[in-house]
Amino acid sequence: MIWGLRALVLVVVLLAAGCGRGDDEIAALRQAVEAEMAAAPLPAGASLVRGQFDKGCHDFFECADGPDRPAAHTADLYLGRPLAGAASECVYFVEMLRDKGFQLVGTWDEAQFKVDEAACAAGHPGAGAVVRADGRSFSDKASLKFSLLDGDRVAPRYELTYSPQAPVVLSEVRLTRSVVVHIRGALDRPFVLSAGPEVDGITSGQSLGGQWRVAASTTSLRFEVTCDARDEAWLEAHDPEMNGGPEERRRVVPCTGAATVVDVPVVLKKDKAYVAVSVYGSPASVRQQPPRHGDYVVRFVSAS
Template sequence: MAGGLRVFVLVAVLLVAGCGRSDAEIAALRSAVEAEMATAPLPVGAQLLRGRFDKGCHDFFECADGPDRAAVYSADLYLGRHLSGPASECASFVGVLRGKGFRLVGGWGGTTFEVNEAACAAGHPGSGTVVRADGKSFSDKASLKFSLLDGDVVAPRYELTYSPREAVVLSEVRLTRSMVAHIRGALDREFVLEAVPEVDGIGAESTGIGQWRVPATATSLRFEVTCDPRDEVWLDAHDPDITGKPYGWGRQVVRCTGAVAIVDMPVELKGDKAHVSMSVYGSPASAQRQPSRNGDYVVRFVSAS
């Protein structure tokens, strides 16, 4: 029995040793990935700094029971000049990409669109996927993502995945102020949170965003609610970490009158994130009974203070 166990262990060790990638294979992979990153479009005088390599995984012995993961290489962009504001830097980068035969693409409601100067001026965060002018992947071997901001700070960087992505069809999408707010996920401007019928490009649960960035000093969030007198709106706002808090501690129920109602919601935030969600029901509603809504509604985020 002991001899059989030793044979089993030896076979298992040999299998593991035979299936993992060698140092030479990983080094060759890194060289190939870095070669792809070296072709990333850069402004004149810019450099890639602080490269970070993740070899990914490709079989059971590396990935355990998870899926294979392609190798990834990320790097910061050093421009060799003073950085300006997000809108101007965003416009500068999309111009550089276009001049080198590429496009920066983003997504909204299942539609892929080009991030252009107009989107930058509207406040788009300037992040997206770099594709060729015809919508094909950055290269035949890799896909490339560009990020302009780290939070609210301009800190451009590239992330290359050593696997091509499917070609995309670019559509003309004119971003409204509310759309941009949803894409950015930041509570720093007035915008439509949810509406039926659609208002300013925003409908009912059009993005599914629940967690938003908010100034860490905020103690109150203000909303503007307009809804059918037969309905009521449940607004929830709280820190994403609600451990130890009773369910619904950040909830307010707005009884609709048909007129505009201003709702100030106190919040206790440990950081710079807030979870905001809402539901509209026929009135009266309760945790046990939530009738379907009767009419139209609009909920806007107004300000944080």
């Protein structure tokens, strides 16, 4: 029995040694990944700093029961000058990428669109995939992502993945004030959270709930609900890690046909809040949620 166990352990060790990557292979991989990152487009006088290599994983012995993960490399962009505001830096990088034969592609509601000067002026966070002018991947071996902001702080950064990106097909996206806030994912200004039919580029498709950045000191979120008097709105706002059933966190707001201001208290552990809204015909319950009768709009107003 003991000899059999030892034999099994020896077989597992030998398999691991055979399937895992050796130091030479990982060193060669790192060299290839860093060569791809070195080809990333940079403004004149800029350089990549604080680079970090991630060897990724492949096969069971490296990934355990998870999927294979390609190698990656991240680095900050040092411009050699003081950074300006988000909008002007966004335009600066959009123009630089264009001059070097690339474009920045953002995503909204499963549609991909070109981030241009108008998007920067609208408040887009200047984040997305860096692709060639014809929509092909940054290179034949790697994909590249650019981010301009770290929270609300301007901190340009590249993230390269050693796997090519599928060619992008661009769509026309109307970047309204509310759409930009949804893309940024930050509760820092008034905007339309959910509506039916569309209001300011937002529909009920964006109302299923999500995590939003908000100051950790926030104790209350204010919303404005406008809906048909035959309906009722369900509002949730709480810490994403909060325990307890949805019924304990939900605010049911009877609709009046006029705008109704609703304050929802929150207790946050960190700088995230989960917010969701639904509108149903009244009376609704967890087991029966009748279709709504009329149009509705729910706006986020402020955090305090």
